[in-house]
Amino acid sequence: MNAVNTRTRTLGINFNNKGLANVVLWAPEADRVEILLFSSNIKIPLISEEYGYWTLETDIILPGDQYKFIINGDKQLPDPASLSQPEGVHGPSKAVNLKTFAWTDTNWKNIPLKEYITYELHTGTFTPDGTFASMEEKLDYLVDLGITAIEIMPVSQFSGERNWGYDGVFPFCVQNSYGGAEALQHLVNTCHQKGLAVILDVVYNHIGPEGNHLEEFAPYFTDKYNTPWGNAINFDDAWCDGVRLFFIENALMWFRDFHIDALRMDAVHAIKDFSPVHILQEIKEQLDFLEHQTGGCHYLIVELDLNDTRFINRVDKGGYGMNAQWIDEFHHALRVSSGQEKSGYYSDFNGIKSLAKAYQDAYVYDGTYSDHRKKKFGVKAKENGGEQFVVFSQNHDQVGNRMLGERTSELLSFDMQKLLAGAVLASPYLPMLFMGEEYSEPGRFQYFVSHTDPELAEAVRKGRKKEFQAFHMEGEAPDPMSVEAFEGSKLQWDLIDQHPHKTMHAYYKRLIEIRKNQSALSVLNRKDVQVECFEDKEVIVLQRQHKIQDVISLMNFSNKSQEVHVAVFSPAWHKLIASSDVLWNGSTDLPETISGEITLVLPPQSFTIYTNQYE
Incomplete structure (x- = not known):
């Protein structure tokens, strides 16, 4: 049973081509295992196999049947590999045949990773209804914006109906309140019809607390770490x-x-594995087998807080083979550059100096001393392409893990928001937006859960309060158990047609269009990146090249106008966008063309792009 079958799911209940149910449960310390069918109230014994697996093939179990496993004639437990929990984490599992969905995406081919412009969203708060079906109604909007991939926060079954998703306890089961497995399949199919790739956030570093029965089946956890x-x-x-x-x-x-199309793997630095073949590497190797069989193309993207290229280097180069990683350091440097406070781990970042290094080297800390960590940290990432790094000015963590869940729109001026958007989309990395930022959503995105265990709920409240002590926050954190924390985190779609939100939306759309159409921006060659940092002026000049095209991005993070000179000659520099233009609710129109070298007075808190040629 330990050999991996990449062609079909083997764990839990699955249906073969003859319509028979194949049941597989791993319970190595059990003496007896039965399956209880709720519809007929009958118990069927499973057969003991090697390595602690229990199996059954039967025509009695049908799709839609609800069941639990009985261990040693005593405990009735839902299936660890359940595909459906219609009554929540404590209820029975439901048998599902994943093979019956009528896919129509046979012509879909995953887009190259370098073309990913990602939009992170939370299913429950992205739309008023908070379901996969209602998400489909917004896909045309995302396509029109220029998004090429959506990233869905975790959907594995959690307790209640309100949760970020990182408290999932059934990794194979799609949250029932979102619509379940078939609704997710339908969503992905529709995305592919519209040209959108789909990234799913998964959690392999821990299992949530409520409804977690894994340890009652087998040694899924260890005390070593x-x-x-x-x-x-x-x-x-x-x-x-x-x-x-x-x-x-x-x-x-x-x-x-x-x-x-891709998995975003949560906090892989918290996965502890000293095996000869790391679990991430083994997942990559098995994915390679699957791709060979299907001809498909898939990506593994990791959230990583280690600045360690071993995770993203190829397996034949001694790495784990992950395709890309999030780099929070870019966000931290960008946040401090914008004038926000330097508390907690932000204290390690020196504004635009750190941001300039992030543009040039990806990692801000690549072997240098980190005062926050009290040690030297990171390695250099010279041989890793720009498509291996995901950058952002906001994401669910950086917004929702603030005590009050304030978005950038509440913390920074309209002008500074435009500057941050440009800083991300002009980078030589993969840009990601967090839902709502493209129209300056003013509502907060807060942390929310809906645990039914009162003791657990209180522990979460206390844990949040303790977490904010490191940031010296005053006041009381919102109650994550409250319905208000969830409902208040939903996007306000009616704002898009109102000013200034309409202007911000148009600005983002234009920025994305520029990134796609200008080869010096869309080709992620880090070797053709040059950065100048003028600390006294709080100005960064980012130059990117591809063949004969130069694109110059000028960023003024200061609150004053700053004169800047770029000693790169061109007969004519053409303006692609300037956030200070009246068109974007600014006050100063910059010249459409400049001859020779660029000399400009940059308005405060502004982002500007010039190119030496149109494409």
Whole structure:
């Protein structure tokens, strides 16, 4: 049972081509296992196999049947590999046949990673209804904006109906309140019809607290390590083979059975694995087998807080083979450059000097001393292409993990928001937007949960309060259990047609269009990047090249006009965009063309792009 079958899901209940149900459960320490069918109230014993697996093939179980497993004639538990929990995390599992969905995306081909312009969203708060079906109604809007990939925050079943998704306890199960497995398949199919790639956020570093029954089946966790969120998953201790198979099969399922294009893997620095082959590398190797069988193309993108290129280097170069990683350091440097406070881990960043280094070197800390960490940190990333790094000015963590959940729109001026947007979209990396930022959504995105266990709910409240002590925050954090925290985090779609939100939306759309159409911006060659940092003026000049095209991005983070000179000659420099123009609610129109070298007085808090040729 330990061999990975990339062609089909094996764990849980699956239906073969003859319509028979194949049941597989891993419970190595059980003496007896039965499956209880709720519709007929009958119990069927499973057969013990090697390595602790229990199996059954039967024509009695049909799609739609609800069931639980009975361990040693005592505990009735839902399926660890359940595909549906119609009554929530404590209820019975429901058998689902993933093969019956009528896919129409056979002509879809995943776009190159370098072309990803990603839009991160949370299913429950992206639309008023908070479902996959209602999300489909907004896809044309995203396509029109210029987005090429959506990134969906985790959808694995969690307790209640309100959660960011990082408290999932059934990794194979799609949240019932979002619409379940078939609705997710339908959403992905529709995305592909519209030319959108789909990234799914998954959590392989911990399992949520409420409804987590994994330990009652097998040694899914280990005491060797700790994580900030609970017991560490057992990837290298006794009985780890079954755990590894569980998560490898999970990753393959999303690609094969849901046609997901990429996985964003949450906080992989919290995955503890000293095996000869790291679990991430093994997932990559199994994905390679799947791609060979199907001819498909998929990506693995990791959230990583280690500045360690081993994660994103190819396997044949001694790495784990991940395609790309988030770099929070770009965000931190950008945030401090915008004049926001330097508390907590932001204290390590020196405004535009750090931002200039992020443009040039990807990692701000690449072997240098970090005062926040009290040690030298990181390695250099000279050989890693721009498409291996995801950058952003906002994301769910950086907004929602503020005590009050304020977005940039509440913290910064309209002009500074435009500057931050330009700073991200002109970068030599993969840009990502957080839902609503493109029209300056003023509503907060707060942390919310809906645990039914009162003790757990209180522990979450206390945990949030303690977390903010490191940032010296005063006042009380909003109650994450409140319905208001969830409802207040929903996007206000009616604002897009109102000013100044309409202007910001048009500005973002134009920026994305420029990035796509100018080869010096769309080709992510880090070797053709030059950065000048004028600390005294708080100005960055970012020059990017491709063949004979030069694109110059000028960023003034100061509150004053600043004169800047760029000693790069061209017979004519053409303005692509200037955030200070009246068109974008600015007060100063910059010249459409400049001859020779560029000499400009940059308005305060402004972003400007000139190019030596149109394309």
